[in-house]
Each structure stands twice: as C-alpha cells, then as structure tokens.
Amino acid sequence: MLGRLRDTIRNGLRKTRESLRERIGTILPAGSGGREVDAAMLDELEEALVLADLGAELAMELRDGLEEKVLGKKVSGPDELARMLEEELLALLPPPFPEVRPESGPRVTLLVGVNGSGKTTTTGKLAARWAREGKKVVVAAADTFRAAAVEQLVVWGERAGARVIRARHGADPAAVAFDAAKAAAASGADELLVDTAGRLHNKKPLMDELAKISRSVSKTIPGAPHDTLLVLDGTTGRNAILQAREFARVTPVTGLVLTKLDGTARGGVAIAIGRELGLPVRYVGMGEGEGDLLDFDAREYVRGLLEPAGGAA
Numbered sequence: 001m002l003g004r005l006r007d008t009i010r011n012g013l014r015k016t017r018e019s020l021r022e023r024i025g026t027i028l029p030a031g032s033g034g035r036e037v038d039a040a041m042l043d044e045l046e047e048a049l050v051l052a053d054l055g056a057e058l059a060m061e062l063r064d065g066l067e068e069k070v071l072g073k074k075v076s077g078p079d080e081l082a083r084m085l086e087e088e089l090l091a092l093l094p095p096p097f098p099e100v101r102p103e104s105g106p107r108v109t110l111l112v113g114v115n116g117s118g119k120t121t122t123t124g125k126l127a128a129r130w131a132r133e134g135k136k137v138v139v140a141a142a143d144t145f146r147a148a149a150v151e152q153l154v155v156w157g158e159r160a161g162a163r164v165i166r167a168r169h170g171a172d173p174a175a176v177a178f179d180a181a182k183a184a185a186a187s188g189a190d191e192l193l194v195d196t197a198g199r200l201h202n203k204k205p206l207m208d209e210l211a212k213i214s215r216s217v218s219k220t221i222p223g224a225p226h227d228t229l230l231v232l233d234g235t236t237g238r239n240a241i242l243q244a245r246e247f248a249r250v251t252p253v254t255g256l257v258l259t260k261l262d263g264t265a266r267g268g269v270a271i272a273i274g275r276e277l278g279l280p281v282r283y284v285g286m287g288e289g290e291g292d293l294l295d296f297d298a299r300e301y302v303r304g305l306l307e308p309a310g311g312a313a
C-alpha cells in the first residue's frame with residue numbers, strides 16, 4: 001500500500017521534481033566538488049522554491065531556516081542540498097489533522113469550489129474509496145445545474161455501490177441535500193457526500209446557496225456538514241491560494257483537496273497552500289481514476305518533490 005502511494009506521488013510530482021532538481025543542479029552541479037553555503041546560494045534556492053510554487057512566504061521561511069543552520073557549511077553536491085531542503089521543509093509543516101467523526105449518524109462532507117476544479121470526480125473517488133472500506137455511502141447530486149454532473153455521479157455511484165440521490169434538472173440543491181440527509185440517516189449510512197455546482201467566490205447568491213445547503217443537511221443531521229472540503233485545481237498554482245482565501249472568508253472550509261497534481265510542475269502549491277491558509281490539505285488528486293485520490297501525507301509528498309531519480313537517497 002505504501003509502495004503504491006509512493007509510486008503515485010512520485011509519478012504525479014515528476015514534473016515539479018524534475019524542474020526543482022534541475023535548478024538545484026544548476027545551483028550546485030554534480031561533480032563540481034561542492035560549494036559553501038553563502039547568501040548568493042540561499043537567494044538562488046529561494047528563487048527555485050518560488051518557481052515550484054511553494055510561495056514567497058514559505059520560500060523565505062525556508063531560506064531563513066537554512067541560513068541559521070547551514071550558512072558557511074560546505075555542501076558536497078546536489079543530493080545533499082536537496083536533502084537539506086527536505087529536512088527544512090518537513091520541519092515547517094504542521095502536524096496531521098485528526099478526522100472529525102460525529103458520535104452517531106452519518107458523517108457529512110460537502111464539496112465546494114469553482115467550476116471544473118474536480119468536485120464531482122473527487123466526490124466519486126471518495127465514495128468509491130469509502131465503499132471499498134466497507135462503509136455505507138450516500139451521495140447527494142446537489143449540482144442540479146449541470147445534467148452531466150448528475151450522470152457523472154450516477155456512474156461513479158453505481159461503480160462504487162453507493163446510493164445517489166438526485167433531482168430533476170434545475171431543482172433546488174438545498175432540497176436535494178435535505179432529501180439525501182434524510183435518506184442517509186434513515187438507512188444508517190456512515191457517510192454522506194454532497195457534490196455542489198461550481199461557483200465563483202465573488203457571486204453572492206451562489207455563495208448564499210452553499211449556506212442554505214449546509215442548513216438543510218443540519219436539519220436532519222445535527223452538526224452537519226462535519227467537513228466542508230474546498231476542491232482546488234492544483235495546476236492553477238498561486239491562483240488556487242487566492243481562490244481559497246476568498247472561499248474561506250464566506251464558507252467555513254475545514255479542509256482542502258488539491259486536484260490534477262499529476263502532470264503539473266507546480267506541485268509545491270500543496271505545501272504552500274496549507275501553510276498559508278492554516279487549513280489542512282486532506283487529499284490530493286493525482287489522476288482521473290478511482291485510486292488516484294490520495295491522503296495527503298506531507299512526508300511522502302516532500303520526498304516526492306525532492307528525491308533524486310534513483311529512489312531513496
């Protein structure tokens with residue numbers, strides 16, 4: 001299991017890693033006989049981190065940490081330099097976040113985000129994963145705006161063995177969520193996933209609709225939603241951070257999902273975003289398949305960002 005996780009992360013982060021490693025190789029070429037850490041080298045490193053979308057803030061913190069610990073130290077080559085960065089990054093990351101579980105009744109997870117960020121796919125992947133773990137899963141297709149979204153969910157649901165609650169096109173999403181909460185509670189489900197329509201954070205009526213959906217599930221399931229996951233397209237890099245700030249201002253977001261991290265050179269954003277927003281990254285999407293949604297494991301992730309091609313250094 002860990003082997004597969006590692007492989008998926010390593011494959012997904014290949015572009016980011018290659019671009020980072022290339023820059024590290026320029027700062028300190030292999031076979032060059034090493035170099036002493038000086039201010040110029042720290043500047044170059046800081047720039048490399050910013051370019052991998054780790055964010056200016058985090059890059060600066062890393063630079064400061066390295067300055068304190070290794071200034072004047074001789075570094076033998078790019079691998080040692082990458083390892084120093086890896087240690088420093090890990091030291092800066094927040095500890096993992098415990099999952100919130102209600103004492104009884106279904107746990108409700110609401111998925112929100114802008115258009116096309118990967119909400120429906122993530123809903124389907126979570127349904128599949130939880131069903132595979134033996135949980136009883138109900139899915140609310142509360143995107144009544146796009147007929148294709150409902151079809152998409154029904155396909156995922158059938159594959160996963162999860163019940164999908166749907167309504168006719170254009171129905172009130174809060175009503176669908178309400179019906180789904182009732183169905184989930186009545187059938188003794190463990191998990192209720194609520195997929196919502198894509199919305200821009202600056203469109204007030206749509207943001208108000210999210211609050212209405214939350215209220216309607218809480219009528220049947222007190223304390224719900226237990227989790228509001230903001231789904232962000234990882235390929236948008238820093239833009240995802242701006243979006244997240246705006247969303248978090250109007251909705252009580254409890255966690256982040258970063259999708260499409262396969263095939264982007266901006267994978268550093270997953271590290272930056274959690275830290276800058278004070279919100280835990282819960283899952284990362286590394287592909288379109290059912291098994292391509294991974295728990296965010298900071299340690300494996302940082303390794304995937306920096307490890308040299310040959311595997312464990």
Ligand SMILES: Nc1nc2c(ncn2[C@@H]2O[C@H](COP(=O)(O)OP(=O)(O)OP(=O)(O)O)[C@@H](O)[C@H]2O)c(=O)[nH]1
Nearest residue numbers: 115116117118119120121198259260285286287288
């Ligand atoms: N490569 C890759 N593609 C993904 C990932 N997650 C989602 N996608 C793709 O991104 C596209 C949009 O995904 P959806 O799940 O429909 O996005 P959405 O947020 O529900 O979109 P709207 O409902 O229109 O707002 C689809 O083609 C997905 O297959 C991922 O982790 N990796």
Ligand SMILES: [Mg+2]
Nearest residue numbers: 119120143149
């Ligand atoms: Mg959708």
